Amino acid sequence: MKILTFSTLFPNTEKPGHGIFVETRLRHLVASGQVESRVVAPIGWFPSKHPRFGDYARLARVPKSEVRHGLQVEHPRYPVLPKIGMNVAPLLLAQAAKPAIARILDEGYDFDLIDAHYFYPDGVAAAMLARYFNKPLVITARGSDITLLPQYALPRRMITWAANRADGVITVCHALRDEVVALGVPQERVTSLRNGVDLQLFRPIERTANPLFTLLTVGHLVPVKAQELIIAALPLLPDVRLVVAGDGPNRGMLEALARELGVEARVQFLGAVPQAQLRGHYGNADALVLASSREGWANVLLESMACGTPVVASRVYGTPEVVAAPEAGVLMDERTPQGVADAVDRLRAAYPDRAATRRYAERFSWDDTTAGQIALFQDILNRRLRQPSRALAC
Template identity: 90%
Template sequence: MKILTFSTLFPNTEKPGHGIFVETRLRHLVASGQVESRVVAPIGWFPSKHPRFGDYARLAKVPKSEVRHGLQVEHPRFPVIPKVGMNVAPFLLAQAARPRIARLLDEGYDFDLIDAHYFYPDGVAAAMLARWFNKPLVITARGSDITLLPQYALPRRMITWAAKRADAVITVCNALREEVIALGVPGERVTSLRNGVDLQLFRPGERTPNTSFTLLTVGHLVPVKAQELIIAALPLLPDARLVVAGDGPNRGMLESLARELKVETRVQFLGAVPQAQLREHYNNADALVLASSREGWANVLLESMACGTPVVASRVYGTPEVVAAPEAGVLMRERSPQGVADAVDALRKNYPERAATRRYAEGFSWDDTSAGQLRLFGEVLARRAAHPDAQGVVVGSER
């Protein structure tokens, strides 16, 4: 089976952690030996590589083509237009990718279907491309593309159009599946396939008991991750310290908050940490804390559990599906500093054996996810073969 994976959420030489969950799922699928893939991961165009332009300049340095873990990745450029860009992004994205995809076909890579990730603008653009190239389409919903963007009228209409046009929709948790169905997509067309965890990369290691209870939080320092709730909980947890792995625009605010609350000596900011190095931090922590306001399927939760470290997490979207047993960790009763502190205290009172936490994570390998994809893709292709003129036909079921 030949597929074309399409998404702006894909790692590159300048941002190796960007959209790594898309790359990881694809790597495991290809490792099955039953799928070949080429990746088209468009990059926003910017005219200068000068360092003063920050992330824009970094993206300008991304090569037009690269190979990652044996996967051929194309990076066509699409224009980013301030203020109006949100509404026209799907069209610009599709127009930019179309020539590169046509070239892949000319070179002999006649793919069987388009495997798109993130509904807006990526999934909408993929629906346009599927029409142009007359290919079946599967779109994966991953989080804010369904929980946030449909709040805007035009994106909602385009997301709904793309979802109904797709031959199948995948969601990374059942909570997102219900959100997609609420948009008017028939339930029999929406399949829930959760993310897995790399049990070889994330595994228990040697650790020295901490002198103070060590909390770890991993993620971009952006409003949706709400690391400020964890820092604000520290005065309520006088014998705990916090390690923050990640970087982003909220870092200055978080550092100021730590000073204001006089807990700066108990907060360590690591900056961005490569995924391969996260294992050490998971192993050294006593608990991972995630206080997000939105999460589709938070991979960091399973990564921590796979290292034997239980978690404390907010009760949002797919997270209760991840933290579903005492050995996994504790869900907050409320998203507040007090809610964080109470959940940490509850975990400490009934702290699970780290081996039990690891065993729980072992139930989330990528094997089931890859098998589900293969099954669904096969159904899509069989249905299209039987009805070659059909688009957006009903395939698949909840799994």
């Protein structure tokens, strides 16, 4: 089976952690030996590589083509238009990707199916491309593409069109499946396939006891992750320290908050940490804390558990499906500093055996997800074979 994976959420040489969850799932799928894939991961166009332009310049330095873990990845450029960009992004994305996909076909890689990730603009663009190239389409919903973007009228209409145009929709948790069905997509066409965890990369380490109970939070420092709730809980947790792994626009605000609350000596900012180095931080922590306002399926929760470290997490969307047993950790009753502190106290009062936490994570290997993808793709292709003259959807 040959697939074309399509998403702007895919790692590259300049941002190796960007969309790594898409690459990880794909690597396990290809490792099955039953699927081949080429990847088209468009990059926003920027005219200069000069360092003074920061992240924009980094995008400009991404090569047009690269090989990652044996996967051939193309990075066509698409224009990003300020202010009006949100509404026209799917069309611009599709137009930019067409020549790259046509070249892939000309090279002899006649793929069977488009495997798209994130509904807007990626999934909508993929629906346009599937129609143009007359290929079946599967779109994976991953979180805010379904929980946030449909709040806007035009994106909602386009997401709904793409979901109904797709031959299959995958969601990374049951809660997202319910949201997709609520958009009007027949429930029999929506499959929930949760993410797994790399049990070889993330595993327990030799550790020594921490002088202070150590919390770790991992993620981009952006509003949706709400790390400020964890910092604001520290005055209520006088014998607790916090390690922050990640970077982003909220860093200055978070550092200022720690100083304002007088807890800066108990907060350590690591900056961005490569995934391969996270194992040590997970293993050395006593608990991972995730206070997000939205999450589809938070991979960091399982990564932490696989290292033997239980979690404290907000009760949003797919998270209760991940944190579903005492050995996994606890869920907050409320997303407030007090709610964080109370949940940490509850975890400490009944702290699970770390070996049991690891065993819990072992239930979430990638094997079931890979098998589910293969079965879905094969079913779609079989249905296509039974309908060779199927008209293109409008």
